[in-house]
Amino acid sequence: MIHHKQQTVPGLILTTLLLSPLAQAETGPYVGASFGSSHFDEDFSGLNVDSDTNAFRVIGGFQLGDYFGIEAGYHDFGDFSESIDFGGFSSVTTVSADGWTLGGTLGLPLNKQFSLYGRAGVFFWDADVDIDGFSIDIPADENPYYGGGAKVDVTSNLSLVGDWTHYELDNIDSDVISLGFEFRFGR
Numbered sequence: 001m002i003h004h005k006q007q008t009v010p011g012l013i014l015t016t017l018l019l020s021p022l023a024q025a026e027t028g029p030y031v032g033a034s035f036g037s038s039h040f041d042e043d044f045s046g047l048n049v050d051s052d053t054n055a056f057r058v059i060g061g062f063q064l065g066d067y068f069g070i071e072a073g074y075h076d077f078g079d080f081s082e083s084i085d086f087g088g089f090s091s092v093t094t095v096s097a098d099g100w101t102l103g104g105t106l107g108l109p110l111n112k113q114f115s116l117y118g119r120a121g122v123f124f125w126d127a128d129v130d131i132d133g134f135s136i137d138i139p140a141d142e143n144p145y146y147g148g149g150a151k152v153d154v155t156s157n158l159s160l161v162g163d164w165t166h167y168e169l170d171n172i173d174s175d176v177i178s179l180g181f182e183f184r185f186g187r
Helices: 002-024
Strands: 026-046 047-065 068-087 089-109 116-130 132-153 158-169 174-183
Touching: 002 158, 026 068, 026 158, 068 116, 068 174, 089 132, 089 158, 116 158
Parallel strands: none
Antiparallel strands: 026 047, 026 174, 047 068, 068 089, 089 116, 116 132, 132 158, 158 174
16 A cells, blocks of 8 residues: 555656646636638639628637637628629629637747637538529538637737638638637636
């Protein structure tokens, strides 16, 4: 029995040393929102939509230490619209997309107030396409998203966030550049 206790003490010391940075690390829930510009470029049966529009995102998550987090959110890409003139005949194509995200974050704190981060996950989306008043049915789907950005702490609970996120909607891609905030609870 005494031999067993001697082996347990070094294990407890090692465990305490390894877990103590996690106890001091930033943990807890957060919410955020961002507003930005979304770019979309796609060819629908010869009608090309190459457009920018306003987009917004709201998120909620849980930070698991300084480096890892999990988050879910809602993203609205806005309405993309393109008007094409064919020698007197014009065609208007409008695309709207929105959906829910579920993923993770990986942070890299550079100092107490500034950090870089990456995000990736699955985007559960739905889109509507309208060509000259005729709707095209696009079934809901899920696809990956990924991106990265930077956070600057304004207060102990509030950060300014700037990022780029790439969404893949089947064979359609959209890039979003946004600026927003993140509010952390319990600091």
